[in-house]
Amino acid sequence: MWIRGYIAANDGNISVRISDESLLITAAGVSKGFLEPEMILQITIDGKLVHPNSKYHPSSETKMHLEAYKQRNDIKAIVHAHPPYATSFASSGIPLDKPLLPESVMTLGKVMIADFAIPSTDEVPNSISDLIKRSDVVLLSNHGAMAVGEDLFSAYNKMEVLEHSAHITFNAMQLGKMNLIPEEKKKILIDLRKKFNFSGRIIE
Numbered sequence: 001m002w003i004r005g006y007i008a009a010n011d012g013n014i015s016v017r018i019s020d021e022s023l024l025i026t027a028a029g030v031s032k033g034f035l036e037p038e039m040i041l042q043i044t045i046d047g048k049l050v051h052p053n054s055k056y057h058p059s060s061e062t063k064m065h066l067e068a069y070k071q072r073n074d075i076k077a078i079v080h081a082h083p084p085y086a087t088s089f090a091s092s093g094i095p096l097d098k099p100l101l102p103e104s105v106m107t108l109g110k111v112m113i114a115d116f117a118i119p120s121t122d123e124v125p126n127s128i129s130d131l132i133k134r135s136d137v138v139l140l141s142n143h144g145a146m147a148v149g150e151d152l153f154s155a156y157n158k159m160e161v162l163e164h165s166a167h168i169t170f171n172a173m174q175l176g177k178m179n180l181i182p183e184e185k186k187k188i189l190i191d192l193r194k195k196f197n198f199s200g201r202i203i204e
Ligand SMILES: [Zn+2]
Pocket: 011, 012, 080, 081, 082, 119, 143, 144
């Protein structure tokens, strides 16, 4: 995420659920481009540190991760980042809900924007609670995006598809014309998704 410019400095956070009781999450205040093993912390599903240490604390957005796991028994990993194009849409109040690319129709569906919430507060878990039940990818108003999946790369790949789609959508808007995929073709793409055993959640 850091190499691809989806996060700057110490932005973003990543977690993986390793059992019914606990998960691994990145530490607060560290660059994900320079992660060391001790910067990945094990916490309980109530947010308590399993091996307390004075040097690192769990991500400031731990509550957002815990809320998503609470709402979604089917997911095992979450990535949160501030990719520039996706975050531009999230900051302009423009959802990525147009059928412009087959990949986005098949893997993201309509990506909606959660209400603005002050980072690190309870407003953040509250803001994503409803949308994350219905969609694997959510834009965070004036903030960034989160993606969830059955494993870490499934979650990360959705973030990558999101940013790529946002970039192309932005370019198409600049060109002044968006040739949207017609409704009947969109239905075929949605059927294809079922054929490939897509297991995530999408707003169609
Ligand atoms: Zn953030």
